[in-house]
Amino acid sequence: xxxxxxxxxxxxxxxxxxxxxxxxxxxxxxxxxxxxxxxxxxxxxxxxxxxxxxxxxxxxxxxxxxxxxxxxxxxxxxxxxxxxxxxxxxxxxxxxxxxxxxxxxxxxxxxxxxxxxxxxxxxxxxxxxxxxxxxxxxxxxxxxxxxxxxxxxxxxxxxxxxxxxxxxxxxxxxxxxxxxxxxxxxxxxxxxxxxxxxxxxxxxxxxxxxxxxxxxxxxxxxxxxxxxxxxxxxxxxxxxxxxxxxxxxxxxxxxxxxxxxxxxxxxxxxxxxxxxxxxxxxxxxxxxxxxxxxxxxxxxxxxxxxxxxxxxxxxxxxxxxxxxxxxxxxxxxxxxxxxxxxxxxxxxxxxxxxxxxxxxxxxxxxxxxxx
Numbered sequence: 295x296x297x298x299x300x301x302x303x304x305x306x307x308x309x310x311x312x313x314x315x316x317x318x319x320x321x322x323x324x325x326x327x328x329x330x331x332x333x334x335x336x337x338x339x340x341x342x343x344x345x346x347x348x349x350x351x352x353x354x355x356x357x358x359x360x361x362x363x364x365x366x367x368x369x370x371x372x373x374x375x376x377x378x379x380x381x382x383x384x385x386x387x388x389x390x391x392x393x394x395x396x397x398x399x400x401x402x403x404x405x406x407x408x409x410x411x412x413x414x415x416x417x418x419x420x421x422x423x424x425x426x427x428x429x430x431x432x433x434x435x436x437x438x439x440x441x442x443x444x445x446x447x448x449x450x451x452x453x454x455x456x457x458x459x460x461x462x463x464x465x466x467x468x469x470x471x472x473x474x475x476x477x478x479x480x481x482x483x484x485x486x487x488x489x490x491x492x493x494x495x496x497x498x499x500x501x502x503x504x505x506x507x508x509x510x511x512x513x514x515x516x517x518x519x520x521x522x523x524x525x526x527x528x529x530x531x532x533x534x535x536x537x538x539x540x541x542x543x544x545x546x547x548x549x550x551x552x553x554x555x556x557x558x559x560x561x562x563x564x565x566x567x568x569x570x571x572x573x574x575x576x577x578x579x580x581x582x583x584x585x586x587x588x589x590x591x592x593x594x595x596x597x598x599x600x601x602x603x604x605x606x607x608x609x610x611x612x613x614x615x616x617x618x619x620x621x622x623x624x625x626x627x628x629x630x631x632x633x634x635x636x637x638x639x640x641x642x643x644x645x646x647x648x649x650x651x652x653x654x655x656x657x658x659x660x661x662x663x664x665x
Contacts, residue, residue: 354397359405451478500569
C-alpha cells in the first residue's frame with residue numbers, strides 16, 4: 295500500500311510539472327500562438343520536412359487583387375518562391391529566380407503592381423522589388439543589410455515596411471524594428487522610433503495605418519499578465535493617422551495605446567482600402583487557446599462578422615474592395631477563403647499540393663530596369 299501511495303505521489307508530481315511546462319510554453323507564445331501551434335504540431339507528429347517548410351512559409355505574407363492572389367511557397371532548396379493564382383480560373387504560376395528567396399507579397403490597391411521582398415542565397419542584402427503585373431517589368435526600390443518585413447505598396451514607387459535597426463553598439467541580431475518609407479529617387483525616411491521587438495501586419499487604408507507590435511519605446515505595455523492573458527480582451531494592434539502623399543505620421547503621442555480591442559486577444563490586422571473596416575487575427579476561445587479566427591470589425595472596434603478558419607496554419611489577410619481574403623494551409627492543399635463582408639457570402643479557392651510542386655508550375659520571367 296505504501297508503495298502504491300508513493301507511486302501515486304510521484305505520478306501526480308510529474309503531471310504537475312508537465313502541466314506547468316505546457317502552460318509556460320503557451321504563455322511564451324502569446325502574440326504568436328498560431329506559429330507556436332505549427333511548431334507544436336511539427337514536434338508532436340510525423341509531419342514531413344516539406345510540410346514543415348510550408349508551415350513556416352505561409353507566415354511570410356499574402357497578397358490579393360481583383361484578379362490574383364500571391365503567397366510564398368518553399369522550393370525545396372532552402373528558398374521560397376511566390377505562387378500566384380488566377381482567381382477566375384484557379385491557374386497557378388510561379389516567381390522563382392534561381393538562388394533567391396521571397397516573402398511579403400503585396401498588391402497595389404488597383405492591382406497593377408506587385409511588391410515583394412527578396413534575398414539572394416548566401417547574401418546579407420535584402421531588396422524591395424516592385425513589378426508591373428501586366429509586363430513583369432520590375433525594379434529594385436530599396437536595398438538594406440538589415441531584416442525587412444511586412445512591405446506595403448501605398449503608391450507607385452512608394453512602399454512602407456518594417457526594418458530592424460540595431461544601435462551602433464549592438465549586435466546585428468538585436469531586434470529594434472521601426473516603420474520606414476522608401477521612395478524611388480529619394481532618401482529612406484524613418485517614420486517611428488519605437489524600437490520594437492517585432493512589427494508585422496502593416497496595413498494602410500484611407501488616412502490610417504495599422505500594425506501589430508510587441509515591446510519597444512512609446513508603446514503602451516500589455517495590460518494582461520500571467521494566467522489572465524488567455525482570458526483577457528487585449529490587442530497588440532496600433533492605429534495612427536497617416537498623411538499622404540507626403541507620407542507622414544502626425545500627432546506623435548508620447549505613449550501609443552493599443553487599439554481595436556474586441557472579445558479575445560488580437561495579434562494581426564488588415565485595413566480595408568478606405569480604412570473603415572478591419573480584419574483582426576483573434577483568439578478563438580471555443581477551442582484550444584492557441585488557435586485563431588478572424589473578426590471583421592469597424593474601426594471603433596464594433597464587431598461585424600466572425601470568419602472561422604480551419605487549417606492548421608494561415609496567413610495574414612488582405613482586403614479587395616468589400617471582400618476579405620486569407621490563405622489557409624492543410625495537409626494536402628492551400629485554401630484561399632474570400633468573405634464578402636456586406637453579404638456574408640464565403641467562397642473558397644483551393645490549390646492542391648501535388649508531387650514536385652512548386653517547381654512544376656509555369657514560371658514568370660521578371661525583367662529588371664537598369665540603374
